[in-house]
Amino acid sequence: MALINLPDFSGELLSEFAARKTERVDTPVIQPAEPFLDIAGEDLRRRIFMTESETGASLCLRPEFTIPVCLRHIESATGTPKRYSYLGEVFRQRREGGNEFYQAGIEDLGDINIAAADARAISDAIGVLERVVPGKRLAVTLGDQAVFEAVVQALGLPLGWQKRLIHAFGNMSQLEALLASLVSPQFVTGLSDEIAHLIAADDEAALVAHIDATMQATGYSTNASRSPLEIARRLKEKLILSETRLDDAAFRVLEEFLSLNVPLINASAALAGFADAAGLKLGNALARFDGRVAALANAGVDLALIDYRAAFGRPLDYYTGLVFEIGVQGTSAVLAGGGRFDRLMTFLGAKERIPAVGFSLWLDRIEAERAV
């Protein structure tokens, strides 16, 4: 890559990546758009640069590296574990900053020692940043969706609510709105007498048969995506939920959990104290959380740099556990963002489940920070 607009600290990044035993990969700038829209959602469409091939296939300029790197790994079928690094230009429509900028990062695929791989991702990100923005005190924010999932589960909330809450995790305004709505019962209206009757009789087979017959009669069944059974089951689940409401105690426990924001060195104790006070058994999730803290200490990471914020997550369904962001203390710019995305590889077509964790660096923001 002989691009003359490369950030002047690119060499340092590449030597850091090499020293950290990663395999440098490049991916085409022009990518099929489908995987990005499929994984990140339609909202991305407004923020990427799309075009069409002569044959009508949707293409886009590479908006980030994780998906292309993972796809490349699946295609090349070279097995895991693998540690990839990248440095290159990405293209996004942004309100602030340019539309083309550089990103670099590491993707760690297939390491089954989750705690150690999580710790290494954070330690790599801190190490690289300390090299390129020397002398600045970094601040790391860490979140863990798995702990939230454990809290929701331990509260014994109905499965339908658990799913909704976990789905909204990471988007605080949506989560607050959801919690507020669960406090009052959600009555179900508009069911015909016939359906209401079948439900009252608790006759699933008859309800399924009725839905099936209606689908046949309306010519919808040939191409129906949702089956009569799926509709009947969810309807029943919804009716059960409609008669219940999130009680005040559970509401307060969730609010209290989401407001936790403590230095990582105190986080294990804070979580244990929270669980005790609320009478929740968070067993495995806390053990894994503690395991990661220990692994971070083992990796030589200065734990004093890290804060744990319980509400911090990303509302995308392939993030499963750790998320983190790193900036310079006292500033708001995020210089590095990362996390664990154990579901992504199978979403992208990998045959077996491949645990994955990684981070990417915003080189334009790093450049700005270096200039201060």
Add this chain to the structure above:
Amino acid sequence: MTITIALPSKGRMKDDASAIFERAGIRITAVGNDRSYRGRVEGWDDVEVAFLSASEISRELGSGTVDFGVTGEDLVREGLAEADKRVEICARLGFGHADVVVAVPEIWLDVDTMADLGDVASDFRARHGRRLAIATKYWRLTQQFFSSQHGIQLYRIVESLGATEGAPASGSADIIVDITSTGSTLRANNLKILSDGVILRSQACFVRARKESHANEATVQRLIDAVRSAL
């Protein structure tokens, strides 16, 4: 400065718009012959009229190549990013009513609200191996409504430029976002509107392109006042 008003070039929209302008004392005559795409206004020498298709009108308003236009609010909000910054809706004209709605198969007995749809969407991939597919020509309105207002990210849009109501039955999409005035086409295709699924209640509007030069133009305010007085 000449003020250009873009009006629909044909159909009910054209007739209804002309009627309102007539009442407002703005008599439009075609330049040359009846089928001409340019018009003038009697007694308003600094005003000219361009007859365009409704979707073109919203685009021209967005780029500021016309000063005023009569077009559907749906086309303005779908066609222009940050519509309220670029245009001003001066008056809602009381015709061309149509709602942009989210509609699902009637037989989805368990889906009555956007929250229900959110549940279905978040589970969809695990159950069916793909994202929930929405057929629509309203990309922008759909994204804003689903993502910003309801926090639903996990769906795919399948572009549909016509006969959108048929998409769920033909299997090309699971649900639709489309325009409806009476709901009869939706019902005929066994679709129902979600109880909180009205994205926009649209009607024909008298719209102004936000241009700085308008501040010093008496004609601009006179036109707005005249149209409002006719409602």
